[in-house]
Amino acid sequence: MRIVVCIKQVPDTAEVRINPETNTLVRDGVPSIINPYDLHAIEAALQIKEKLGDVTVTALTMGPPQAEDALREAISMGVDEALLLTDRAFAGSDTLATSYTLSRAIQKIGFDLVICGKQAIDGDTAQVGPEMAEFLNIPHIAYVKAIEEISTQGIRVQRLMEEGYDIVEAPLPVLLTVVREINEPRLPSLKGKMRAKKAEIKKLTHTDIDAEEDKLGLTGSPTAVKNIFAPEARKDRKMFSGSPAEQVAALVEELKNLKCL
Amino acid sequence: MRIKVDRDLCTGCEACVDSCPYDAIEIKDEKAFINEYCQLCRNCLSVCPEGAIKEVETEEDRTEGMDLSQFRGVWVMAEQRDGKVVDVSLELLGAGRRLADERGSELTAVLFGASEDEAAKLIHWGADRVLHAQSPVFDTFNDDPYVELLSRLITQYKPEIVLTGATAIGRSFFPRVAARLRTGLTADCTSLEIDKETGHLLQIRPAFGGNIMATILCPKHRPQMATVRPRVMKKGEYNESRKGEIIKLDVEGLSSRTKVLQSIKEESETKVNLQEADVIVAGGRGLGKAEGFKMLEELASLLDGAVGASRAAVDEGWISYSHQVGQTGKTVCPKIYIACGISGAVQHLVGMQSSDIIIAINKNPDAPIFNVANYGIVGDVYEVVPELIKKIKEVKGSCQ
Known part of the structure; x- marks a missing residue:
C-alpha cells in the first residue's frame, strides 16, 4: 500500500504580532514549522504502516526550496521518502491551484490513501484536502478523529461533527483530513534524524507532474487578495483612567446604567 | 497581475522584506526578490523608497475570462x-x-x-x-x-x-x-x-x-x-x-462512495455553556498562570456566566481547548464579554467581536483588544479583577 501525506511548512503564526504603529506584521525571528495538524497526518500514516506492514509512506509538500526542512523533519519521524514541488510557476497559488498541483503529483506518485491535516494554521481554509480529492476523483472524509479499521480494501473512521461524531466507511483509495484528537505525534528518533540528514529530497517542477500550465500559480487561481488591513478601533469605546478601583467603579456605574447589573 | 522588482532601481535596503505578511520577499545578491509565496497583497508597493517594486500586467490580465x-x-x-x-x-x-x-x-x-x-x-x-x-x-x-x-x-x-x-x-x-x-x-x-x-x-x-x-x-x-x-x-x-x-428537485442518479454507519451524539458541556452564556469571562496570556482562571471562574459565576480563553492560554495548558474562543476555537456572541489579559490577536477577535458589550482589561494600553472594546480598563488583571468582584458583590448585596 502507498500512503501520501501532504504537509505544509508554515510560519509559527502564534509567534506573529502586529506592530500597532504601522499595522504591519512583526515576524522577526518567527520560526518555520511543519503545520501542527500535518504532524498528526504523518503519525496516522506511520501507525498504519506499523499495523499493515507492507506500506510506503511518502511525504509531499509544495513550497519554496527551504520547505525541504519540513520534509527532512517528516523523514526524521519515519516517513520513507519525501518529495518537494518547487517551481516559480507555482507562485501565487490559491487553494484551487495548490490542490490541482498537489493532486497532479499524487497521481504521478501513485496512491491508495492520502492523508492531510485538517487545515494549515496560516491560511486556516481547510479546503486543499477536499479539493485534492475532487481532482483525484476519489472520495474524502474530513475531520477524522479516529481510524477504527483499515485494510487494503477499505477504511472505517470516526468523523468529528458539531454534535458528536459519525462512523463512516469508504473503499480505498480515499483521502482523509485529520484533527488533533486522532493521535499524539511521535518525536523524531536519533536514527531518524541521522537518516533525515542524509536523505535525498527529490524536487519536482511542473513539467515532472504533467500539469497544465494555465491551472498553476496565479493564472490558475480564481481568488486574489485585494488588500490586507488591521481591524480598526470602534468609535464608541470608552477608556477609563485612574487607579484600578476608580476604573472599576466607573465601569460598574456604566453597567448599572445599561441595566446589566 | 504580478509583482516585480526593478533590479536597476533596487538598492537592497530590505525595507520591503518586513512589509510582506507572506514572507515572499528575500534578498538575493543584494537585491529584493519576490518568491512564490507572493499573494499579490500589494503591501510592499508603497514601502519601497526607490519605487523599485512594481505591479506589472501579465498575459492573463489581458485575456477575457468567462462571461x-x-x-x-x-x-x-x-x-x-x-x-x-x-x-x-x-x-x-x-x-x-x-x-x-x-x-x-x-x-x-x-x-x-x-x-x-x-x-x-x-x-x-x-x-x-x-x-x-x-x-x-x-x-x-x-x-x-x-x-x-x-x-x-x-x-x-x-x-x-x-x-x-x-x-x-x-x-x-x-x-x-x-x-x-x-x-x-x-x-x-x-x-x-x-x-x-x-x-x-x-x-x-x-x-x-x-x-x-x-x-x-x-x-x-x-x-x-x-x-x-x-x-x-x-x-x-x-x-x-x-x-x-x-x-x-429531481434527485435521480445520486449515490455515495462513503457510507455513514452510525451517528453518535456527544455534546460537550462547555460548548453549550460557552455558546449559550449571556456573560463570558475570558482569560489570555496576560494571566500568566493557570491559577488565574480560578479568579475568572469566581467572576463568571457571580455573573451567571461561563469562562472562555484565548488560544495562547490554551496553548500554555492553563485551560482545556473546549474553552477556546476564536478562529480555531468557538465563535461566541454573549451580551457581555470580559477579556482579561487577552491582547486581542485577530484570530481571537473574530470569535467574539459580535458580542453586545466588550470589556477589556489589559496592562498594555496599545493592546489590539481595546480596538474592539466598548469599555477599556488599563491595569493588572490581578488588581482589577478582584476589585471588580468586590464591587459587583456590593451592588448585588445592596439589591437584596
Missing part, C-alpha cells in the same frame, strides 16, 4: 441536521438578502433533505425561492450526493454568489463543489460586501493565522463562493406572511 454577465442571483446553501435547518443558514439568509437587494437580484435557498415545512421557513427568513431536494440519501451526511447535486444546480441556474455555513458539513463538501466548477472559494468570511464599482463580492476574512484581515476577490470566475462561521452574521427579519416559491 460573467450570465450569472445572476444569490444562493444560500441551507444546512439541515436531523431534519432541522440550523441557525447559521438563517444567519446567511439575512446576509444573502442584503447582498441580493444590493445586486437587484433574487435570493435562493437550497435545501437537501428535511420537510417542506422547513423549506417554507427559509422563505419566512428572507428567501424568494427554495430549491428543495428530498431523498433518503440526505438522511445522513455524505459528500458525494451533496457535491453532485449542488454542482448540477449551479451549472444549470448560474448563480453569481453561493454561500454556506462554515460547519463540519459545509467545510467538507463546499471545497469539492468549487474544485468541480473550477471557481474560487473563501473560507470563514467575517464580512461580505458588494464592491460598488465592479459588483464583485468583497470577502473579508482573517488571514495569516488570524493576525490580520484580508479582502479576497474572485474577479474572473463565477459563482463566487464563500463560507461563513456560525454566529458571525445576524439573522434577518422573520416574516411568516412572506411569499415565495418552492421548487422540487
